[in-house]
Amino acid sequence: MSIHAPTRRVEVLGTPGDRHEEILTPEALDFIARLDDAFAARRPEILKERTRRSAHLAGGAPLVFPLATRAVRQDREWSVAPPAPGLSDRRVEITGPPDRRMAVNALNSGARVWMADLEDATSPTWDNVIGGQLTLLDVIERRIDFTSPEGKEYRLGTDLATIMVRPRGWHLLEEHLEIDGRPLSASLVDFGLYFFHCAQRQIDAGHGPYFYLPKLENRYEARLWNDIFLFAQELLGIPRGTVRATVLIETITAAFEMEEILYELREHSAGLNAGRWDYLFSLIKTFGHRTDFQLPDRAAVTMTAPFMRAYTELLVRTCHRRGAHAIGGMAAHVPGKDEEARTAALAKVRLDKEREAEDGFDGSWVAHPGLVPVCREVFDGVLGERPNQLDRTREDVEVAAADLLSVRRIAAPPTSEGIRSNVAVALRYFDAWLRGRGAVALNGLMEDAATAEIARVQIWQWLRHGRVDRSAVLTLLDAACEGLAQEDPQALVTEARDLFVDTALTPRLPAFFTPEAYTRHLVHRTETRS
Numbered sequence: 001m002s003i004h005a006p007t008r009r010v011e012v013l014g015t016p017g018d019r020h021e022e023i024l025t026p027e028a029l030d031f032i033a034r035l036d037d038a039f040a041a042r043r044p045e046i047l048k049e050r051t052r053r054s055a056h057l058a059g060g061a062p063l064v065f066p067l068a069t070r071a072v073r074q075d076r077e078w079s080v081a082p083p084a085p086g087l088s089d090r091r092v093e094i095t096g097p098p099d100r101r102m103a104v105n106a107l108n109s110g111a112r113v114w115m116a117d118l119e120d121a122t123s124p125t126w127d128n129v130i131g132g133q134l135t136l137l138d139v140i141e142r143r144i145d146f147t148s149p150e151g152k153e154y155r156l157g158t159d160l161a162t163i164m165v166r167p168r169g170w171h172l173l174e175e176h177l178e179i180d181g182r183p184l185s186a187s188l189v190d191f192g193l194y195f196f197h198c199a200q201r202q203i204d205a206g207h208g209p210y211f212y213l214p215k216l217e218n219r220y221e222a223r224l225w226n227d228i229f230l231f232a233q234e235l236l237g238i239p240r241g242t243v244r245a246t247v248l249i250e251t252i253t254a255a256f257e258m259e260e261i262l263y264e265l266r267e268h269s270a271g272l273n274a275g276r277w278d279y280l281f282s283l284i285k286t287f288g289h290r291t292d293f294q295l296p297d298r299a300a301v302t303m304t305a306p307f308m309r310a311y312t313e314l315l316v317r318t319c320h321r322r323g324a325h326a327i328g329g330m331a332a333h334v335p336g337k338d339e340e341a342r343t344a345a346l347a348k349v350r351l352d353k354e355r356e357a358e359d360g361f362d363g364s365w366v367a368h369p370g371l372v373p374v375c376r377e378v379f380d381g382v383l384g385e386r387p388n389q390l391d392r393t394r395e396d397v398e399v400a401a402a403d404l405l406s407v408r409r410i411a412a413p414p415t416s417e418g419i420r421s422n423v424a425v426a427l428r429y430f431d432a433w434l435r436g437r438g439a440v441a442l443n444g445l446m447e448d449a450a451t452a453e454i455a456r457v458q459i460w461q462w463l464r465h466g467r468v469d470r471s472a473v474l475t476l477l478d479a480a481c482e483g484l485a486q487e488d489p490q491a492l493v494t495e496a497r498d499l500f501v502d503t504a505l506t507p508r509l510p511a512f513f514t515p516e517a518y519t520r521h522l523v524h525r526t527e528t529r530s
Contacts, residue, residue: 008033010184014126014176023133023193029177031235032192036179038231042224043185046170050217050511053253058289064401065256069219073259079323080262080269084244086162086207087113087270089387090325090363091379092372094161097121097439098132100146103139104154107161109369110376114161118190119168119214120278120449121439124518126176128436133193136165140201162207164246164270167191169215171512175519188228195232203242210270211245215278217253219260229268241267246327250275250450251282255311255404258318271325273365274312276303277332277450281457283407288461288509292408295461297418298454303329303355305410310403316360317394325388328356328364332445335370345444346374353378362388367439367446414462422455423476426504428484429455430496433517449514456504456513463505470505477501 010029014020057063065073072078093113096102106114116136122128138144140163145155167190168174173183191211199209213225229243247254247261249272254261262269280301287293295301303312312328319326331352333345349366353375356364366375383389425442429452432440440447462468477500485493499520503513510516 008037008179010036011178012176013178014130017127017130019134020130022137023130023197028193028196031196032177032184032189033179034235035188035192035228035232036184039188039224039228040179040185043170043187046221046224049220053217054286054511057286062401063253063256063286063405066260069257069260072263076321078263078266080266080271081241081244082323083325083388084208084210084242084270087210087244087325090327091383091388092375093164093327093363093365094369094372095121095166095330095365095367097128098135098165099128100135100138100144101148101154103135103144104156105369107139107163108157109161109372110159111161111366111369111372112363113164115164115166115212115365117166117212117439117448119166123433123436123438124168124172124174124186125436128438129174129176129189133197136163136194137197137201139163140198140205162210163202164210164212165190165194166212166214166248167194170221171215172514172518191228192232196236199232199236199238199242203238208242208244209238211243212273213245213247214275215251216247216261217251219257219264222247222261222264226265226268243268244270246270246273246325248273248275248278249311249315250278252279252286252404253282255279255314256401258315259322262318262322262324266322269324271327271362272315272319273327274315274329274361275450276308276312276329277454279311281450281453284454284457284461285509285511287405287407288457288464291465292411293405294411294465294467295407295458296410296412297415298422298451298458299418300412301410303352307404307406307409310399310406312356312361313359313394313397314399314404316392317397317399320360320390320393321395323390325362325390326360328353328361330365330367331371331375332367332447332451333371334368334441334444334446336444341444346371350374350378357382360389360392360394362390414458414467419459419462419468419473420476420480422459423473423500424480424483426452426455426459427477427480427496427500430499430513430517431484431488431491431493433514434492434495434499435490453513456500457509459504460506460509473505 010033090112092111094106094111095115095117098116147153168186172186174186174189175183177184202208316326331349335342357379481493481497484491503510
């Protein structure tokens with residue numbers, strides 16, 4: 001395998017680690033440089049358009065289905081590519097960070113797909129970024145087996161889940177890799193390293209390089225990814241259309257361009273996913289300044305809320321009319337040892353998956369191997385021997401723009417418990433993230449960056465509209481800090497508190513907490529240690 005030399009070279013600033021040289025080869029870095037040469041200039045354009053659109057909506061502009069692409073929506077002749085090998089049946093998908101233990105458990109769990117999450121479930125320390133790539137390489141080479149320090153053996157079985165990889169979003173940078181003193185796009189780094197090392201290996205194994213694409217806001221971002229796929233395939237001599245990607249519809253603006261996103265990616269599309277936690281975060285972030293978009297406690301916003309029903313039903317109809325898979329949202333419960341709590345959690349998961357299967361979804365997400373059996377049982381009951389239900393085109397569904405935005409129908413003031421919970425969840429997650437863990441079990445739920453984002457933006461919105469007093473939030477924050485310090489003397493309480501104040505209690509809401517955390521805390525600690 002060879003590629004032409006790039007015009008500039010990647011400089012590695014990260015501290016060398018065990019086996020890092022297997023990933024950061026000269027050829028792989030040249031490949032990343034070629035991606036940067038071709039696409040780095042389009043990243044600022046994407047981010048600039050996001051800012052422009054956000055200001056436009058904040059100024060009172062309506063959010064509607066684009067008039068310019070009405071012909072795409074009305075044309076019934078086009079469809080996406082047929083399912084790729086290993087992606088016909090996706091009735092259960094499990095997600096989690098690509099560490100070695102998670103990899104073995106997920107691949108052996110009985111799920112049909114494992115989404116190796118380099119984004120919301122991974123804190124992007126340098127070791128985690130490169131270690132995740134090593135895990136993926138070792139999985140494909142079947143050299144992942146290991147014994148934990150506690151003596152527990154982890155071994156791959158024979159009937160393994162298909163691997164899909166979620167790279168970090170366009171808003172993030174990888175500070176440990178630079179060209180001309182400029183950090184590289186985290187999206188290009190995550191995609192490029194995996195694609196370079198594993199694309200052909202996956203094809204040889206009978207599958208292919210498959211991805212989940214996060215945080216897209218419009219069709220232009222889908223077009224950028226499609227161009228990257230075309231470029232990467234041509235560069236490495238991989239047949240056009242081998243790549244497949246599922247887009248997470250987890251922003252409110254993307255919900256208005258689902259068909260357009262499928263159209264842009266159609267030869268590389270593997271469907272859409274209802275990323276419901278980030279979707280709520282996006283809704284609050286986009287319309288948090290408006291009094292008619294005040295959500296109640298996040299625990300009270302269920303998938304039966306009218307605006308959420310409109311979102312998921314539109315997603316199924318859009319996907320199936322174009323021959324694309326529709327994948328349901330996350331079940332985040334962590335089955336515990338307490339039998340009563342475990343039974344209650346599994347009952348909630350079952351109801352959620354029954355609704356999705358009956359609505360026409362082809363599969364759904366779980367965050368824990370213990371949830372795989374109940375999700376599989378539900379979808380087995382609807383699908384039987386069929387791999388999916390793409391034949392259910394849901395022509396009965398009619399969704400207007402107002403339906404997607406009908407938040408006020410469930411509006412309610414926050415409760416004291418909801419405020420306390422949001423403060424505690426955000427603080428504890430920030431501490432874990434700063435210490436290198438992106439998926440954290442809190443109060444019986446597997447929390448990731450998406451739920452922490454909801455927690456902080458709800459506090460910000462409630463403060464903005466006078467639903468809660470700043471001094472009351474600070475009192476709760478100090479109490480949460482004291483509890484965390486007592487529980488774990490190693491906790492980064494001061495750093496986590498500062499991050500909460502800087503991202504939730506400021507007049508202007510930061511779009512994401514992760515760039516702030518990465519730049520001010522995590523990178524600083526990495527450089528200090530080195």
